[in-house]
Amino acid sequence: MPETWGDRPRSGDGPLYRQVREALLREIAQGRHPVTEPLPSEQKLAARFGVAQGTVRRALDEMARENLVIRHQGRGTFVHAHGPDRDRFHFFHLLAADGERRLPTSRVLSMTQRRVTQTEALALRLSPQARVVEIKRVRDLMARRAVLELIILPDDLFPGLGDLNKTQLPNTLYQLYQDRFAVIVHRAVEKITAEAAGPDDVTHLGLDRGAPLLRIERIAQTLDGTPVELRISRCDTTHLAYFSDLL
Amino acid sequence: MPETWGDRPRSGDGPLYRQVREALLREIAQGRHPVTEPLPSEQKLAARFGVAQGTVRRALDEMARENLVIRHQGRGTFVHAHGPDRDRFHFFHLLAADGERRLPTSRVLSMTQRRVTQTEALALRLSPQARVVEIKRVRDLMARRAVLELIILPDDLFPGLGDLNKTQLPNTLYQLYQDRFAVIVHRAVEKITAEAAGPDDVTHLGLDRGAPLLRIERIAQTLDGTPVELRISRCDTTHLAYFSDLL
DNA sequence: TCTTATAACTCTTATAGAAGACTTTGCGTT
DNA sequence: AACGCAAAGTCTTCTATAAGAGTTATAAGA
Numbered sequence: 001m002p003e004t005w006g007d008r009p010r011s012g013d014g015p016l017y018r019q020v021r022e023a024l025l026r027e028i029a030q031g032r033h034p035v036t037e038p039l040p041s042e043q044k045l046a047a048r049f050g051v052a053q054g055t056v057r058r059a060l061d062e063m064a065r066e067n068l069v070i071r072h073q074g075r076g077t078f079v080h081a082h083g084p085d086r087d088r089f090h091f092f093h094l095l096a097a098d099g100e101r102r103l104p105t106s107r108v109l110s111m112t113q114r115r116v117t118q119t120e121a122l123a124l125r126l127s128p129q130a131r132v133v134e135i136k137r138v139r140d141l142m143a144r145r146a147v148l149e150l151i152i153l154p155d156d157l158f159p160g161l162g163d164l165n166k167t168q169l170p171n172t173l174y175q176l177y178q179d180r181f182a183v184i185v186h187r188a189v190e191k192i193t194a195e196a197a198g199p200d201d202v203t204h205l206g207l208d209r210g211a212p213l214l215r216i217e218r219i220a221q222t223l224d225g226t227p228v229e230l231r232i233s234r235c236d237t238t239h240l241a242y243f244s245d246l247l
Numbered sequence: 248m249p250e251t252w253g254d255r256p257r258s259g260d261g262p263l264y265r266q267v268r269e270a271l272l273r274e275i276a277q278g279r280h281p282v283t284e285p286l287p288s289e290q291k292l293a294a295r296f297g298v299a300q301g302t303v304r305r306a307l308d309e310m311a312r313e314n315l316v317i318r319h320q321g322r323g324t325f326v327h328a329h330g331p332d333r334d335r336f337h338f339f340h341l342l343a344a345d346g347e348r349r350l351p352t353s354r355v356l357s358m359t360q361r362r363v364t365q366t367e368a369l370a371l372r373l374s375p376q377a378r379v380v381e382i383k384r385v386r387d388l389m390a391r392r393a394v395l396e397l398i399i400l401p402d403d404l405f406p407g408l409g410d411l412n413k414t415q416l417p418n419t420l421y422q423l424y425q426d427r428f429a430v431i432v433h434r435a436v437e438k439i440t441a442e443a444a445g446p447d448d449v450t451h452l453g454l455d456r457g458a459p460l461l462r463i464e465r466i467a468q469t470l471d472g473t474p475v476e477l478r479i480s481r482c483d484t485t486h487l488a489y490f491s492d493l494l
Numbered sequence: 495t496c497t498t499a500t501a502a503c504t505c506t507t508a509t510a511g512a513a514g515a516c517t518t519t520g521c522g523t524t
Numbered sequence: 525a526a527c528g529c530a531a532a533g534t535c536t537t538c539t540a541t542a543a544g545a546g547t548t549a550t551a552a553g554a
Contacts, residue, residue: 015539041502052541057503065312067494073503074548091493095438188493191342193484194441194459212441212459237440244491246338246435247313262505288536299507304537320537321514 020049020059028068028079029224031182035083038076039069068186068223081184082175091174091188091220094235095243096142104139104146106171109204111135113155113162120152123219124227131155133162135169138204141240148204152230157183174220177228186223192216192242195234205236214242267296267306275315275326276471278429282330285323286316315433315470328431329422338421338435338467341482342490343389351386351393353418356451358382360402360409367399370466371474378402380409382416385451388487395451399477404430421467424475433470439463439489442481452483461489 024039033039042060046053060077063069067090070080080086089101096102116124116132126132132152139147151173153161158181170176177183195215197207207213214237220229235242271286280286289307293300307324310316314337317327327333336348343349363371363379373379379399386394398420400408405428417423424430442462444454454460461484467476482489 017539038502043502054541055539058539060503071503072549074501074550076502076549093491093493186494190491190493192439192461192489192491194461194482195484196459210457212443214439214441214461235441237442242439244340244437244439246340246437247433264505285536290536301508302506305505307537318537319515321516321535323515323536 016051017055017058017062020045020051020056021062023049024059024063025068025223029222033079035079035081035178035184038078041076079184082172082178088172091185093190093242093244094141094147094240097239097241102141103171104141106137106139106149106169108166108169109136109138111162111164111166111169116152120230123230124152124154126154133158135166137169144239145205146236146240148201148234150232152232154228157181157228173229183228184222185220185228188218188220190216190218197234201234201236205234207236211236213237216242263298264302264305264309267292267298267303268309270296271306271310272315272470276469280326282326282328282425282431285325288323326431329419329425335419338432340437340489340491341388341394341487344486344488349388350418351388353384353386353396353416355413355416356383356385358409358411358413358416363399367477370477371399371401373401380405382413384416391486392452393483393487395448395481397479399479401475404428404475420476430475431469432467432475435465435467437463437465444481448481448483452481454483458483460484463489 024045027033039045039060040048042053042056045056049056060069060071064071064077064080067080069077070085071077088103092103094104112134113131114134116126116128116130118128120126120132121128121130124132132155135149135151135153137149137151138145139149141147155162158177161181174185177185193215194212197205197209197211197213199209201207201211201213202209205213214233214235216231216233216235218229218231218233219227220231221227271292274280286292286307287295289300289303292303296303307316307318311318311324311327314327316324317332318324335350339350341351359381360378361381363373363375363377365375367373367379368375368377371379379402382396382398382400384396384398385392386396388394402409405424408428421432424432440462441459444452444456444458444460446456448454448458448460449456452460461480461482463478463480463482465476465478465480466474467478468474
């Protein structure tokens with residue numbers, strides 16, 4: 001290991017392609033590079049960073065594998081956003097009993113604004129005084145009441161969301177987050193347990209009191225790790241299942 | 248697109264690096280390339296397949312990302328096997344309530360040999376006459392009875408397993424599969440539902456009758472997609488949770 | 495509407511040096 | 525002679541660069 005090296009202006013350390021990756025990551029996280037238009041071409045980026053095109057290519061390929069960007073031959077490289085092209089099942093892991101993947105429909109029960117609870121503040125890394133929007137909705141799968149969802153969103157990240165009419169909420173929320181609030185959900189961590197049905201589950205899901213249900217606690221994050229949504233789903237698993245692929 | 252080309256003996260189509268990948272995949276699946284010694288070097292493989300080293304490299308890199316092989320600079324590329332180096336949590340997604348990842352201990356209750364049931368035969372793609380080994384065990388997490396496991400294994404894939412003493416079974420079964428039967432589990436698909444505790448759960452997990460529990464139905468496969476294990480875990484989630492990372 | 499040009503990504507090959515891991519060699523000591 | 529140790533050498537993967545042919549999508553022009 002040499003003591004001194006003047007061979008390259010290495011601002012950081014590690015492989016070059018990784019430095020390029022981090023630089024691009026920062027830019028994307030800062031909201032530059034709108035989802036509607038492509039990133040600069042590999043050539044331009046290479047020139048900008050002072051590296052070879054292959055190095056930029058490697059960084060972009062790696063980011064494409066991580067679903068950070070999506071590459072279209074002939075068109076360009078784009079920040080991978082939620083939209084018609086996005087795999088909708090990436091963040092939806094509930095499978096109908098017949099094994100088919102079907103997207104659910106939603107009906108919003110209520111949408112309110114209030115202060116965070118202690119556990120919510122912890123999960124979303126908010127101050128105890130922060131305000132949140134709480135959305136409660138029922139989701140149907142195959143014309144059957146299946147999931148009771150409670151969604152908690154930090155008010156400061158989604159300004160004006162609480163003023164929306166509850167009928168205006170689309171089925172796929174992540175696209176709304178992106179299009180109206182420039183919040184791109186990139187990752188989600190889920191914690192799954194079994195619980196007994198309470199009064200709410202009885203009324204909204206038609207379950208018997210004490211019946212077993214699946215509780216999914218999800219924390220969704222942007223690509224820089226900021227938690228932006230806490231979602232607690234309570235699922236009747238008599239006709240569906242949560243699936244997970246370990247590969 | 249040229250009509251004729253004698254330039255290369257392309258057996259299949261698609262990118263070269265992918266053809267190389269498939270060829271290597273076949274070789275590994277066929278049990279050549281023992282896990283103890285490295286694959287041929289990139290140079291040798293390149294010569295063997297008649298492609299450039301970079302092409303082999305791309306194939307191997309892709310396989311490394313998929314956990315098919317593991318690469319050590321200076322040593323070589325190895326078939327990624329279960330062992331001390333393997334991430335043990337890759338196939339174990341139960342998290343203690345404190346958020347820490349801990350491996351469980353196991354106590355085997357019974358090990359029997361019998362004919363498959365219809366559902367088992369379907370899941371494991373066996374003939375209705377096939378014989379299986381059934382292992383039932385309790386797993387403790389943090390000195391607390393947590394999981395009741397039922398493991399179904401095709402007898403023909405694991406010859407002589409049924410004759411083993413039940414005290415001889417190690418805690419990490421996948422390593423046993425690999426070392427004694429040359430079966431490498433590469434992927435697993437899990438289907439998770441909530442259920443009410445039955446008599447077995449009451450006796451072995453100490454749950455109350457009808458208490459909610461998490462049911463995890465796992466089918467483990469080798470890298471060529473052959474299902475080799477059906478495992479049904481019933482978990483008391485009062486002190487633990489199943490976690491899933493969607494990224 | 496059809497064709498053509500261009501810009502972008504894709505695939506393959508090639509080369510060269512850096513870095514890690516193992517083996518061999520050589521030397522000195524016991 | 526046997527042992528220990530360090531240096532040298534070799535093999536392998538890793539990083540970076542470069543160049544050319546191929547594919548795909550968009551835009552301009554006939």
